[in-house]
Amino acid sequence: MRRVLVAGNWKMHKTPSEARVWFAELKRLLPPLDSEAVVLPAYPMLPAAKEVLSGTEVAYGAQDVSPHREGAYTGEVSARMLSDLGCRYAIVGHSERRRYHGETDALVAEKAKRLLEEGIVPILCVGEPLEVREKGEAEAYTLRQLLGSLDGVEPSAPERLVIAYEPVWAIGTGKNATPEDAEAMHRAIRKALSERYGEAFAQRVRILYGGSVNPKNFAHLLSMPNVDGGLVGGASLELESFLALLRIAG
Numbered sequence: 001m002r003r004v005l006v007a008g009n010w011k012m013h014k015t016p017s018e019a020r021v022w023f024a025e026l027k028r029l030l031p032p033l034d035s036e037a038v039v040l041p042a043y044p045m046l047p048a049a050k051e052v053l054s055g056t057e058v059a060y061g062a063q064d065v066s067p068h069r070e071g072a073y074t075g076e077v078s079a080r081m082l083s084d085l086g087c088r089y090a091i092v093g094h095s096e097r098r099r100y101h102g103e104t105d106a107l108v109a110e111k112a113k114r115l116l117e118e119g120i121v122p123i124l125c126v127g128e129p130l131e132v133r134e135k136g137e138a139e140a141y142t143l144r145q146l147l148g149s150l151d152g153v154e155p156s157a158p159e160r161l162v163i164a165y166e167p168v169w170a171i172g173t174g175k176n177a178t179p180e181d182a183e184a185m186h187r188a189i190r191k192a193l194s195e196r197y198g199e200a201f202a203q204r205v206r207i208l209y210g211g212s213v214n215p216k217n218f219a220h221l222l223s224m225p226n227v228d229g230g231l232v233g234g235a236s237l238e239l240e241s242f243l244a245l246l247r248i249a250g
Contacts, residue, residue: 002206004035004222004249005162005229007123008236009063009091009210012042019045023052025239033057035229035249038089039236040123043077046085054086061089061120064097067110069117083118090115091231093125093149095168105148112153116160123162123231124149125210126189130169138167142185143192150196158197158204163189164231170211171233179220179227182209186226215244222249 019041038059041049049060066076082090093108112122126145128138155161165185167177186207194202209221210231221227229249235241
């Protein structure tokens with residue numbers, strides 16, 4: 001049985017002071033969880049996450065990582081630094097990184113490898129833009145992106161890898177794929193993982209849906225057999241909304 005994962009990607013929102021208050025309130029109001037909760041704030045908030053959330057049921061992590069282990073790379077943050085801060089997860093390959101920073105599948109794979117070396121679970125994002133879906137090429141595009149981003153990536157166990165399917169046209173737009181659309185892509189992703197890593201491995205990897213996830217659509221998404229949680233953007237910024245998602249996840 002795959003444990004539902006609710007991961008909040010804060011993107012470039014909140015200050016460290018605001019985050020500290022948010023973390024404290026989450027800790028105070030957190031319901032008993034069967035699912036797993038993860039908060040992914042910007043780098044400056046991670047020390048506060050460590051201070052406030054350590055010892056709770058809420059994991060925390062980063063939104064990106066350098067492909068380099070260390071060195072003269074001004075502005076970069078290494079997996080070793082994230083590990084020292086207690087990060088359990090980090091996002092790689094988010095569509096915004098691919099689009100605005102020109103990140104390739106090969107670069108995403110290198111980032112995932114660095115995370116695995118430090119015991120951090122990569123949340124590896126894939127998904128198609130609108131023009132690709134309209135051409136009927138969404139599945140081929142997404143699976144090609146998936147396999148390219150997993151080139152040379154060898155997790156020691158299925159729990160050491162999370163895939164997030166985020167159709168680019170649904171991120172922050174208020175639009176989202178129907179649960180049936182999401183399920184079809186998740187099923188195709190799991191089949192590709194099976195061919196890459198073996199059936200037993202693929203059946204235990206969690207595949208999240210991302211793209212305008214909110215408390216109104218989350219239960220229907222989770223009812224799909226291959227949807228194992230959500231990578232949540234805007235709905236993770238408000239505490240009550242995030243708590244609502246956790247209650248839905250159980």
